[in-house]
Amino acid sequence: MATKGKGTKVQAESEFQKLLGEVGTASIPKSGDVVKGIVLTVAKNEIRVDIPGYKTGVVRGPELFNESAEFGHLDAGQEVEATVIDLENENGDIELSFRFAGHRKAWDTMRALKNSGEPIPVMIIEANKGGLMVRAGNILGFLPVSQLSPEHYPRVAGGEKQKILEKLKTFVGKTMTAKVLDASERDEKLILSEKALWEEEQKNVLAKYAVGNNVEGDVTAVTDFGAFVKFDSLEGLVHISEIAWQRIDHPRDLVKIGDHVKAEIIGIQGAKIFLSMKKLTDDPWKRVAANYNVGSMVEGKILKANPFGFFVELDPEIHGLAHISELSNTPIKDPLEVAKVGDTLQWRIISIEPDNHRLGLSLKTPSEDTEEKKPEPEAEAAPAEGAPAA
Numbered sequence: 441m442a443t444k445g446k447g448t449k450v451q452a453e454s455e456f457q458k459l460l461g462e463v464g465t466a467s468i469p470k471s472g473d474v475v476k477g478i479v480l481t482v483a484k485n486e487i488r489v490d491i492p493g494y495k496t497g498v499v500r501g502p503e504l505f506n507e508s509a510e511f512g513h514l515d516a517g518q519e520v521e522a523t524v525i526d527l528e529n530e531n532g533d534i535e536l537s538f539r540f541a542g543h544r545k546a547w548d549t550m551r552a553l554k555n556s557g558e559p560i561p562v563m564i565i566e567a568n569k570g571g572l573m574v575r576a577g578n579i580l581g582f583l584p585v586s587q588l589s590p591e592h593y594p595r596v597a598g599g600e601k602q603k604i605l606e607k608l609k610t611f612v613g614k615t616m617t618a619k620v621l622d623a624s625e626r627d628e629k630l631i632l633s634e635k636a637l638w639e640e641e642q643k644n645v646l647a648k649y650a651v652g653n654n655v656e657g658d659v660t661a662v663t664d665f666g667a668f669v670k671f672d673s674l675e676g677l678v679h680i681s682e683i684a685w686q687r688i689d690h691p692r693d694l695v696k697i698g699d700h701v702k703a704e705i706i707g708i709q710g711a712k713i714f715l716s717m718k719k720l721t722d723d724p725w726k727r728v729a730a731n732y733n734v735g736s737m738v739e740g741k742i743l744k745a746n747p748f749g750f751f752v753e754l755d756p757e758i759h760g761l762a763h764i765s766e767l768s769n770t771p772i773k774d775p776l777e778v779a780k781v782g783d784t785l786q787w788r789i790i791s792i793e794p795d796n797h798r799l800g801l802s803l804k805t806p807s808e809d810t811e812e813k814k815p816e817p818e819a820e821a822a823p824a825e826g827a828p829a830a
Contacts, residue, residue, distance in 0.1 A: 468494065469524045469534070474541055479518045487514060489522060489536060497522065497534035504538055521545075546579050547625035554620040559637050561615050567608035569601050574632060576620070581630030583618060589638035590668065590675045592616070595661045639711035645673055646713070649705060654720065656702040659695050667691045669703060669715055676713030678703055685718050685725065685797070687751060687759050689744065724757035725794045732758070732799065734789050740801065741784045745775050752787060752801055759799075762787065766802035778803065 469475050469491075477489035477497060486500040499522055514520065523544075526535035553560055562581065566573035571584040585594065585604065594607035618632040649655070657671030666679040678701075680691050688694060695701065707714035732738065732754070740752035740760065749763040767778045779785060791800035 469527070471524050471527060473524045474521055474544070475524060475534075475536075476519060476521055477536075479514050479516050479520055481516060482514055487538075488533075489520060491534060495532075495534060497524075497536040498529070498531075499536045499538050502539065503536065542578075544625070546577055547623060549577065550579060550620055550623035550630055551625075554623045557619060557640075559617045559619055562618050562632060564611045564614050564616065567605060567612055569605050569608075572608060572611060574616075574618075576618075576630060576632060579630055581632050583616070583632045583634060587618075587621070587631075587633035587635045589634045590660075591638075592634065595663050595668075642674055642711040646708065646711065649674075649708070649713075651705050651708060653705045654702065655705060655715070656700065659697050659699040659701060662691050662695060662697060664690060667695050669701060674713060676703070676705070676715040678715045678717050682706070682714075682716035682718055685721070685723055686753075686757050687743075725797050728758060728792060728794050728799065731755075732789055732792060734792055736789055737786050738789060738801075739784060740787045742779055742781050745781055747774070750775055750779070750801075754787075754799070760787070760789070760801045761798070762801040762803065766790065766800070766804060769804055 475491055475497070477491045480488040480490050480496065485504070486498060487504065489497045489499065491497050503525070520538070521541045522536035522538055523540035524534060525537050525540075529535045560576055562574040562576045562583065564572050564583075565575055565580075571582055571587070574581050574583050585608070588594075592611065594604045596603040596607065616634050617637060618634045619636045620630070621633045621636065622629060622631040624630075655669075655671045655676075657669045659667050660670045660675065661668040664680075666677050667683065669676050669678055678691075678695075680688065683691055683694055701717055702720050703715035703717045704719040705713060706716045706719065738754055740754045742750045743753050743759065744751040747764070749761055749767065752760045752762055754760055762775075764772065764775050767775055772778060785803065787801040787803065789799065790802045791798070793799070
């Protein structure tokens with residue numbers, strides 16, 4: 441009986457030690473581990489945390505600062521997560537850090553926002569030629585110029601980098617709403633987009649519009665390639681070629697910021713809208729044959745000189761081209777050898793193509809052309825000797 445009792449006791453102790461070993465191994469953290477605990481006390485520069493089943497930890501000094509707002513306001517009794525940085529400090533406590541745990545949580549939040557597409561506010565803290573440095577939560581991120589919404593995109597003539605930078609600097613200190621495009625904790629890379637959010641909003645409103653619809657709105661920006669028009673919270677581009685039927689050098693010649701205009705939707709590509717102002721006006725080239733004829737002489741003012749000739753205004757709506765070969769009967773290398781911009785001359789119409797909106801002009805006179813193109817008369821043969829006269 442004694443032997444049996446001793447064996448039972450040894451077996452029980454062995455199982456207890458095994459269980460204790462398993463529990464002990466599982467509950468002893470290692471440096472770098474994230475552990476959960478209960479806040480015991482909160483002081484200005486120190487927070488004490490109870491790690492259940494092990495001992496007390498302490499978070500102090502710079503390890504209190506973190507990238508997650510979760511640790512900003514703690515009270516006794518709250519459950520928290522912290523990273524182990526030392527298993528035993530000079531007081532025998534576990535040295536913990538909110539900084540690393542907060543860093544991880546902050547990046548977890550950014551990854552979740554990327555997946556959900558939920559917009560977040562970002563604070564602009566710095567500008568460079570490539571875009572804006574922002575703070576999203578407590579993480580630094582980047583908002584590229586290409587990812588700004590049309591409202592904030594720096595539309596600078598000629599794309600001068602210094603002027604773009606000056607425009608971007610005006611946003612420092614302001615808050616924008618953006619979406620997370622990329623969140624990589626390993627690479628410490630957070631890329632955001634205001635444009636993606638704008639495009640989503642654009643698509644929702646755009647659903648009620650189609651090509652051919654007429655709209656009206658206000659000019660919000662004028663660039664060398666066209667004008668932007670805002671209507672019904674949307675924004676479309678009127679390309680320089682769609683502003684008027686006649687040729688213009690710059691959109692600002694006909695429109696300015698704040699102008700209220702009407703236009704027709706001529707294209708929709710994703711969230712991009714293309715408009716035409718000229719389509720809502722009569723095409724003057726349909727009536728060109730009633731006012732102009734090939735061979736007739738007209739008065740026209742030189743608007744612009746190019747190496748290949750002059751652009752000439754016949755009336756406010758009809759412009760023609762005088763090719764360099766039609767400016768003189770003798771070869772010239774530069775149209776300015778014949779006339780200058782602003783001169784008003786008499787021109788002869790040599791071609792009209794209404795469908796292509798083209799009208800050709802010439803400074804050569806009909807007599808010069810005739811003499812140039814008229815074949816030389818053949819000499820009459822003298823009658824043969826003895827032959828009867830004609």
